Amino acid sequence: MRELLIILLLIISSPDMNAEPASGKHPVAIAIHGGAGTIIKDNMSAEKEAAIRAKLEQALMAGHKVLINGGDALDAVTIAITTLEDSPLFNAGKGAVYTYDGSNEMDASIMDGGNLNAGAVAGVSRIKNPILAARAVMDQSPHVLLSGSGAEAFSASVGLKLVEPAYFQTEFRRQQWENSHKPATAAIQSATDKWFSTVGAVALDQGGDLAAGTSTGGMLNKRWGRVGDSPIIGAGTYADSRTCAISATGHGEFFIRAAVAHDICSRARYLKIPLTEAAEAVIHKDLVGMGASGGVITLDPSGNIGLVFNTPGMYRASIDTRGKATIKIYRP
Amino acid sequence: MRELLIILLLIISSPDMNAEPASGKHPVAIAIHGGAGTIIKDNMSAEKEAAIRAKLEQALMAGHKVLINGGDALDAVTIAITTLEDSPLFNAGKGAVYTYDGSNEMDASIMDGGNLNAGAVAGVSRIKNPILAARAVMDQSPHVLLSGSGAEAFSASVGLKLVEPAYFQTEFRRQQWENSHKPATAAIQSATDKWFSTVGAVALDQGGDLAAGTSTGGMLNKRWGRVGDSPIIGAGTYADSRTCAISATGHGEFFIRAAVAHDICSRARYLKIPLTEAAEAVIHKDLVGMGASGGVITLDPSGNIGLVFNTPGMYRASIDTRGKATIKIYRP
Numbered sequence: 095m096r097e098l099l100i101i102l103l104l105i106i107s108s109p110d111m112n113a114e115p116a117s118g119k120h121p122v123a124i125a126i127h128g129g130a131g132t133i134i135k136d137n138m139s140a141e142k143e144a145a146i147r148a149k150l151e152q153a154l155m156a157g158h159k160v161l162i163n164g165g166d167a168l169d170a171v172t173i174a175i176t177t178l179e180d181s182p183l184f185n186a187g188k189g190a191v192y193t194y195d196g197s198n199e200m201d202a203s204i205m206d207g208g209n210l211n212a213g214a215v216a217g218v219s220r221i222k223n224p225i226l227a228a229r230a231v232m233d234q235s236p237h238v239l240l241s242g243s244g245a246e247a248f249s250a251s252v253g254l255k256l257v258e259p260a261y262f263q264t265e266f267r268r269q270q271w272e273n274s275h276k277p278a279t280a281a282i283q284s285a286t287d288k289w290f291s292t293v294g295a296v297a298l299d300q301g302g303d304l305a306a307g308t309s310t311g312g313m314l315n316k317r318w319g320r321v322g323d324s325p326i327i328g329a330g331t332y333a334d335s336r337t338c339a340i341s342a343t344g345h346g347e348f349f350i351r352a353a354v355a356h357d358i359c360s361r362a363r364y365l366k367i368p369l370t371e372a373a374e375a376v377i378h379k380d381l382v383g384m385g386a387s388g389g390v391i392t393l394d395p396s397g398n399i400g401l402v403f404n405t406p407g408m409y410r411a412s413i414d415t416r417g418k419a420t421i422k423i424y425r426p
Numbered sequence: 427m428r429e430l431l432i433i434l435l436l437i438i439s440s441p442d443m444n445a446e447p448a449s450g451k452h453p454v455a456i457a458i459h460g461g462a463g464t465i466i467k468d469n470m471s472a473e474k475e476a477a478i479r480a481k482l483e484q485a486l487m488a489g490h491k492v493l494i495n496g497g498d499a500l501d502a503v504t505i506a507i508t509t510l511e512d513s514p515l516f517n518a519g520k521g522a523v524y525t526y527d528g529s530n531e532m533d534a535s536i537m538d539g540g541n542l543n544a545g546a547v548a549g550v551s552r553i554k555n556p557i558l559a560a561r562a563v564m565d566q567s568p569h570v571l572l573s574g575s576g577a578e579a580f581s582a583s584v585g586l587k588l589v590e591p592a593y594f595q596t597e598f599r600r601q602q603w604e605n606s607h608k609p610a611t612a613a614i615q616s617a618t619d620k621w622f623s624t625v626g627a628v629a630l631d632q633g634g635d636l637a638a639g640t641s642t643g644g645m646l647n648k649r650w651g652r653v654g655d656s657p658i659i660g661a662g663t664y665a666d667s668r669t670c671a672i673s674a675t676g677h678g679e680f681f682i683r684a685a686v687a688h689d690i691c692s693r694a695r696y697l698k699i700p701l702t703e704a705a706e707a708v709i710h711k712d713l714v715g716m717g718a719s720g721g722v723i724t725l726d727p728s729g730n731i732g733l734v735f736n737t738p739g740m741y742r743a744s745i746d747t748r749g750k751a752t753i754k755i756y757r758p
Contacts, residue, residue: 210683210716216548216653217573237652238679241549242574244651319576320569321548328660328685347570351542353660356685360692384542 119300121415122161123397126153126174128184129291129343130389133407135424143423146183150411150421153177157297158413167297167305167339168206168229175202175225175307178293182264184409185291187223189264190311192271198262200311201325202228203239207304207333212238214325215245219262222255225309228325230254239325262311274315291409292324294331294341296393298415304339304393306331306355313346322346328356335395337363340373343408344381344388352380358392369393370400377402451632453747454493455729458485458506460516461623461675462721465739467756475755478515482743482753485509489629490745499629499637499671500538500561507534507557507639510625514596516741517623519555521596522643524603530594532643533657534560535571539636539665544570546657547577551594554587557641560657562586571657594643606647623741624656626663626673628725630747636671636725638663638687645678654678660688667727669695672705675740676713676720684712690724701725702732709734 128150157174161167179187190198202224203214213232216239221227227249231240234252250256292310299305308331310324323330323346330346332355333339340355349355354376361372373392381388382404389403397415401408401422411421460482489506493499511519522530534556535546545564548571553559559581563572566584582588624642631637640663642656655662655678662678664687665671672687681687686708693704705724713720714736721735729747733740733754743753 205683212683235650236679237648237650238682239653239658241651241653244649248650316569317576318567318569318580319573321571321573326571326658326660327682328658328688332685347568350570350659351537351544353664353685353688356660356688357692360689360696364692364696 120298120302121397122158122298122300123393123399123413123415124154124157124161124170124174124295124297125391125393125399125401125410125412126150126157126178126293126295127341127343127389127391127401128178128293128409130387130403130405130408131290132405133409133423146409146423147421149178149181149183150409154411154413154419154421157295161297161299164300167299167303168204170297170299171204171295171305171307172225172229174295175293175309176223179223179225179309182266184293185311186293186309188262189267190262191267191314194315194317196271197259198311199316200224200309201322202307202309203325203327203331204228204232204307205305205327205331205333206232207306207335207339210334212327214239214327216241216321216325217319218242218245219259220246220256221249222257222261225307226254228307238327242319270314290343290345290388292343294343294391296333296339296341296391298339298393298395298397302335302395304333304335304395306333306339306341308341323349323354326350328353330355332356332359334359337395338369339393340390342388342390345386348381348384348386349388352376352384354381354390358390362394368398370398370402373400373402377404452630452634453729454490454630454632455725455731455745455747456486456489456493456502456506456627456629457723457725457731457733457742457744458482458489458510458625458627459673459675459721459723460510460625460741462719462735462737462740463622464737465741465755478741478755479753481510481513481515482741486743486745486751486753489627493629493631496632499631499635500536502629502631503536503627503637503639504557504561506627507625507641508555511555511557511641514598516625517643518625518641520594521599522594523599523646526647526649528603529591530643531648532556532594532641533654534639534641535657535659535663536560536564536639537637537659537663537665538564539638539667539671542666544659546571546659548573548653548657549651550574550577551591552578552588553581554589554593557639558586560639570659574651602646622675622677622720624675626675626723628665628671628673628723630671630725630727630729634667634727636665636667636727638665638671638673640673655681655686658682660685662687664688664691666691669727670701671725672722674720674722677718680713680716680718681720684708684716686713686722690722694726700730702730702734705732705734709736
């Protein structure tokens with residue numbers, strides 16, 4: 095009898111190694127993005143495309159592994175975003191765009207749909223992984239949003255890794271910034287301005303909880319302590335396990351004014367329409383009407399995934415509730 | 427014929443000096459708040475109450491005068507909030523609460539419901555009127571939210587008045603801060619912590635446009651560059667001339683997580699319920715359920731005013747579309 099009990103306990107506690115969780119557990123799903131923008135196949139080298147696909151796959155699988163092992167959606171989102179921040183290929187963490195003054199100022203936020211807890215940081219220049227700082231603000235402070243050097247002091251006080259500002263700098267981003275300051279290459283600046291390679295993730299765990307997170311270096315040549323939508327709960331990120339997990343990427347000022355993440359969630363909740371339909375209305379109608387470019391990834395409580403954008407491309411990857419993985423860059 | 431035309435033009439362009447605008451113009455309305463919290467008659471001197479009522483009346487009348495003269499809701503909101511910022515009686519501009527480190531860090535935001543334009547500043551310590559900085563960010567920058575010293579540099583560049591940090595300091599707030607650092611008076615700290623004397627205004631102009639704005643010194647003893655809900659579009663402030671103008675005051679972290687201003691607006695818009703009913707659901711049900719204190723002032727496109735709070739009191743004043751003025755402090 096005791097042996098039977100131990101075997102039963104082992105079965106209950108053993109991690110699920112398949113995408114299909116055991117009966118009684120909620121099917122899991124995850125989606126990530128590496129930014130939307132003027133991403134056109136003609137402008138992309140085969141090597142860069144392969145590198146981006148490989149990194150998206152790595153982040154996706156890291157998050158999915160957390161979920162199939164019974165971990166929290168919040169942890170899946172955190173590890174997926176950390177992976178993308180650590181890569182110089184995306185405008186978040188290492189590889190962030192340069193500000194007008196030639197520094198890197200990063201923003202990030204995370205939200206737990208189970209209890210509407212949230213954390214965010216804005217304008218940080220020394221925290222290796224801004225998404226971990228956002229998570230620490232949520233878990234270990236009474237606040238939701240910390241900014242600038244104060245956010246860095248808090249992060250240091252809870253043991254997060256701080257680095258020299260030079261850690262974030264890459265030759266690609268430095269060139270982009272230098273070119274943008276040459277009048278003769280205004281056309282290049284214009285093209286790069288429309289490229290928002292913010293990163294983000296949404297996940298649904300076996301407990302049925304949703305989480306969302308977003309991390310970015312913001313907009314090339316931003317000035318005056320500009321804060322975009324990524325650290326704004328309701329604009330760049332929102333999660334509520336009853337309805338939605340959303341992470342956005344795009345022209346942040348418009349995403350704040352339209353409260354994009356919360357508006358998509360509200361339409362699904364109050365109009366009782368599918369979350370993807372709500373996302374399509376906001377991204378393709380409202381934002382296009384305002385002249386704003388960008389996109390969102392969305393996940394509903396049943397695990398339905400939305401990858402919606404009004405730009406030529408969006409780096410995106412997902413694994414649905416049946417375990418089907420997709421990685422895409424361009425518009426279909 | 428030419429004389430008749432001139433007379434007609436004079437009639438059309440003459441300012442309306444009554445609360446009831448001429449036929450064809452939209453009836454105007456305005457509401458302001460000076461914060462919600464543990465405001466109890468027994469703890470208030472007759473002199474302080476009279477001073478607060480007089481200042482609320484002054485701000486209210488200044489805003490209303492703009493509206494009846496045919497000015498924009500945005501200008502009415504701006505002048506009402508500027509008046510309250512200039513008074514040491516409220517936690518905004520002069521008289522802001524102290525941070526943990528003994529400084530004053532202010533936040534403000536403003537939104538134009540006619541075009542969803544918005545501007546905000548966070549963590550500023552030298553701009554005499556933070557609401558004017560928020561307005562300048564909206565009108566004169568490509569951004570929505572600027573923070574810290576960058577926001578101050580921008581404000582200086584557009585000619586706004588900067589002052590020494592000492593300008594904002596008052597003896598009352600210094601005492602409050604000092605007392606909060608004495609262990610023996612933890613009870614006092616607890617009481618003052620529940621007092622959110624953020625200021626805000628909502629207005630409806632003769633063109634039928636709505637606007638909203640909010641300004642604050644934030645939370646006593648805030649640290650690490652903490653940013654509350656006041657400068658967050660969708661949390662502390664939202665305006666959309668189709669549905670709502672909202673300004674909030676309360677425990678900012680909860681107001682961000684619940685996206686209070688945008689959620690109230692969304693419920694009215696998508697559930698097609700009165701805006702005040704939406705505000706009551708969010709303030710009395712959702713926020714109470716989260717353990718959060720505070721309130722909102724709301725104004726709908728027809729000029730219906732809501733003054734909704736779950737605290738013992740809220741400094742509030744309004745003039746409705748029929749010209750009826752009210753100034754109140756305690757719960758009815």
